[in-house]
Amino acid sequence: MGIDLGLDRVAEVGRRMGLLDTPPARRVITVAGTNGKGSTVAMLESLARAHGLSTASYTSPHLLRYNERLRLNGVEASDAMLIAGFEAVEAARLDGDPVSLSYFEVGTLGALWAIAGIQPDLAILEVGLGGRLDAVNIIDADVAVVTTIARDHSAYLGDDLDGIGREKAGIFRAGSPAVLGSRDLPGSVRETATARGTPVLAIGEDFQWHETGPSQWCWHGCGLPADNVSLDDLPDPGLPLDNAATALQALALADVILDAAACRLAFADVRLPGRMQWLGQWCLDVGHNPHAAAYLAGRLQAMPCTGRTWILLGMLGDKDAEGVIGALSTVADAWGTVTLGGARARTAEELARHVSGSGAAVAFQATSPEAGAEWLSSWLSPEDRVLVCGSFFTVGAILAWMQA
Structure with missing residues (x-):
């Protein structure tokens, strides 16, 4: 049940x-x-x-x-x-x-x-x-x-x-x-x-x-x-x-x-996977509501980056996408949205509309977190960084992709 x-x-x-x-x-x-x-x-x-x-x-x-x-x-x-x-x-x-x-x-x-x-x-x-x-x-x-x-x-x-x-x-x-x-x-x-x-x-x-x-x-x-x-x-x-x-x-x-x-x-x-976890240029965090997103933005603002800050975002349909996007917009230079499956699925297209509604541009939309990571990995410069966030499912998929 x-x-x-x-x-x-x-x-x-x-x-x-x-x-x-x-x-x-x-x-x-x-x-x-x-x-x-x-x-x-x-x-x-x-x-x-x-x-x-x-x-x-x-x-x-x-x-x-x-x-x-x-x-x-x-x-x-x-x-x-x-x-x-x-x-x-x-x-x-x-x-x-x-x-x-x-x-x-x-x-x-x-x-x-x-x-x-x-x-x-x-x-x-x-x-x-x-x-x-x-x-x-x-x-x-x-x-x-x-x-x-x-x-x-x-x-x-x-x-x-x-x-x-x-x-x-x-x-x-x-x-x-x-x-x-x-x-x-x-x-x-x-x-x-x-x-x-x-x-x-x-x-x-x-x-x-x-x-x-x-x-x-x-x-x-x-x-x-x-x-x-x-x-x-x-x-x-x-x-x-x-x-x-x-x-x-x-x-x-x-x-x-x-x-x-x-x-x-x-x-x-102490180590905790999926919480401000850095793997090379990639930072993975399961934050999925505006309060958590604001904390992430504050942490990234305190860490200078000479390149672009990419946000790889995948969220479930019952989460506050506008609130999360608004909190992260202070540090985002480029956005990519991905589709999550399941009963509470939210598509990359729907997330992209929320990002565009905030006044930002979406660089790519992907059918899954793994597909988004594949696309993004080919475009990153050595000075760039990526924040993967929005859901346990998003972070878990990227962790598995990195291990594979």
Whole structure:
């Protein structure tokens, strides 16, 4: 079945699997938000492992292989582990009155079964859609994180930012801290925290970061108990520093005593495919809404380029193409649009009309991301750069094309 928001069905199967009897890990951090979830999870995992903790992380979607979604102690889950999880879900689903589950719910339950099987020190769970009714929310978080809130998935979450904020804040639990990783969250997030008795630590108030030199920064936050903690000479992870600071604060609230040397190692080593990922002249980023596009534009503006900046854009039909194109227009010298297939397909021709409507010219239209990359690779000069963005599907296709 497709997306069917609600926890009753997935919670019932989780109960049959014994997943609701005991926590799947010693500590659980759940991460919700519109943008920045993936980078926050990646930095949390890197930080925890640098501190000697055993870890499990569950994210979505994937770029090339489903295995990317579940990492156990820093390693992608094997096919055998995933299959065993799916079989455990299917057995529980049919044990009694059959329960229908969505693709994401089956994957989430299978991942939680695998995580519970190794009982790591820390499980990091990324919300797939919303928060309150997302499948990962059957597990109580010891620390909840909200990164950013913007308009996305409007067909399911609507366009009202306060309403979206309440959905994201649905992962909060009474007495367990929530870390707010954006300075621009709707008031409904704190209102939900107050109503639920959730203590809040917010960026810019309870924890903060500052640049201290080229590619270096420092962090100030709170540990447990409420001691002030400072870390200096941290390397730039190449990911948003708001999210890096948020990861540090969340880990400090998960009973981890932050060690400066371990944190430096973690930020120097963290890698996240498809997020400001440079492969030669090509920068790949899965950003697909105006908020993410504005961040990308800001990063590129801070990186001088003597040649042209090409935008290779492929987007799904339910995304805000005009908003994304408007945000990227400040750095774009040339545009190429590509067609994405599937139920939510959007053609290169339709995207090109949006680009032309913004006053820019489209250099080419292609029937697929791979075809666009083939065309573009023959026209690039050594001084040019390419930003590939607009969708996980666009970036995943180009990654596969480059590997091939």
